[in-house]
Amino acid sequence: MRIARLSLLAMLAVGSALAATVASAAPGVVGQLYVNDNTAGTNTIAGFDRHANGTLTPLPGSPFAAGGAGTGHGIGSQGALQLSADGRYLLAVDAGSNQISVLRIKPHGDLQLVGTPVSSNGVEPVSIAVSGDLVYVANAGSGGSNYTGFRLNAGGHLRAIDNSTIALPDGSQPGDVLFSGGGRHLVGVRVATSLIDSFTVGNDGLLTAATGSPFAAQGPGPFGSEFRPTNSSQLYVSNAHGGTNNGTVSAFSVAGDGTLSPIGSSPFPDLQTAPCWVEISHDGHYLFTVNTASNSISSYTINTDGSLTLNASTPFKTAGLGGEDARLSPDGQTLWVVGTAADNISGFTVTAGNLTELGSSPTALPAGATPFGIVTT
Numbered sequence: 201m202r203i204a205r206l207s208l209l210a211m212l213a214v215g216s217a218l219a220a221t222v223a224s225a226a227p228g229v230v231g232q233l234y235v236n237d238n239t240a241g242t243n244t245i246a247g248f249d250r251h252a253n254g255t256l257t258p259l260p261g262s263p264f265a266a267g268g269a270g271t272g273h274g275i276g277s278q279g280a281l282q283l284s285a286d287g288r289y290l291l292a293v294d295a296g297s298n299q300i301s302v303l304r305i306k307p308h309g310d311l312q313l314v315g316t317p318v319s320s321n322g323v324e325p326v327s328i329a330v331s332g333d334l335v336y337v338a339n340a341g342s343g344g345s346n347y348t349g350f351r352l353n354a355g356g357h358l359r360a361i362d363n364s365t366i367a368l369p370d371g372s373q374p375g376d377v378l379f380s381g382g383g384r385h386l387v388g389v390r391v392a393t394s395l396i397d398s399f400t401v402g403n404d405g406l407l408t409a410a411t412g413s414p415f416a417a418q419g420p421g422p423f424g425s426e427f428r429p430t431n432s433s434q435l436y437v438s439n440a441h442g443g444t445n446n447g448t449v450s451a452f453s454v455a456g457d458g459t460l461s462p463i464g465s466s467p468f469p470d471l472q473t474a475p476c477w478v479e480i481s482h483d484g485h486y487l488f489t490v491n492t493a494s495n496s497i498s499s500y501t502i503n504t505d506g507s508l509t510l511n512a513s514t515p516f517k518t519a520g521l522g523g524e525d526a527r528l529s530p531d532g533q534t535l536w537v538v539g540t541a542a543d544n545i546s547g548f549t550v551t552a553g554n555l556t557e558l559g560s561s562p563t564a565l566p567a568g569a570t571p572f573g574i575v576t577t
Contacts, residue, residue: 236573240272268294277326280573314356331383381432410458430484464507
């Protein structure tokens with residue numbers, strides 16, 4: 201009996217040691233990652249825990265219903281999913297039902313729809329910009345292509361701003377709308393007509409077009425865009441339609457009235473095909489652009505004057521991903537990229553301007569996803 205008891209105690213001790221080892225080996229959760237799945241019928245948002253070693257694990261209950269409908273086919277745009285300024289909500293475009301959904305981020309990262317989706321006041325919303333409680337959406341569809349403004353209240357409810365809609369010609373294909381860091385300016389790119397709209401933003405949330413707006417993009421197919429985080433008077437726009445190995449990135453100086461003027465010898469060569477999505481390091485030193493047709497990511501150094509120096513292009517380790525929207529983690533150490541063609545997410549460690557794809561990359565998205573838009577917390 202004593203021998204049996206000792207054996208049981210020994211097995212329990214070994215089991216406890218193994219459990220402790222497994223627990224200590226399990227990487228801690230450092231945040232979440234969300235992707236707009238753009239699923240046909242009811243649109244969904246895929247949610248993942250981000251672990252310290254870069255792996256992703258689906259959140260319980262993921263994917264989460266967004267309430268509106270996706271299109272079920274790929275849409276090229278930047279910013280189809282955004283975080284509210286206070287970090288409490290996700291705002292998602294429902295391109296198939298012409299709506300915007302707001303989802304509350306609960307304590308463990310799972311999502312809860314707030315009320316019902318609201319009309320985007322246009323056709324096929326593709327991009328969202330957020331500054332404080334001010335929200336603008338870009339609608340890309342014929343018969344309702346425009347920029348329209350909303351206010352987001354503390355409870356997560358969107359209300360359209362009267363007289364805020366700026367109509368666009370059919371066929372403009374807006375691909376991105378974004379605020380400058382202080383919210384004084386709003387910019388939108390027209391992919392199909394190679395133009396950039398630039399506005400100043402009033403205290404009432406209404407837009408005033410800069411003299412000379414829309415401006416020439418300096419390259420065909422302006423696509424992804426971002427203001428430099430450390431200098432909101434500098435704007436960067438990728439030009440996707442220059443042809444094989446002929447992509448470029450434009451750099452603009454933004455005047456107080458919203459006027460855009462080129463920086464240095466802009467546009468700057470990418471030497472890749474279809475640079476579409478742009479992300480800038482939080483310290484403002486490096487710019488990354490996803491080359492969708494080349495299956496790579498290019499990195500640039502952003503010089504003090506705002507000009508760009510091309511550093512390298514890093515290939516995805518899996519072919520045919522259809523890399524699209526990209527987002528850095530809050531600590532700036534990981535770059536995440538949506539693979540639209542492969543329905544997955546790729547992750548890269550970031551060391552200054554150098555990228556190395558994670559061993560666990562890519563991670564699959566839910567069945568039926570045709571994803572665009574990504575947020576990390």
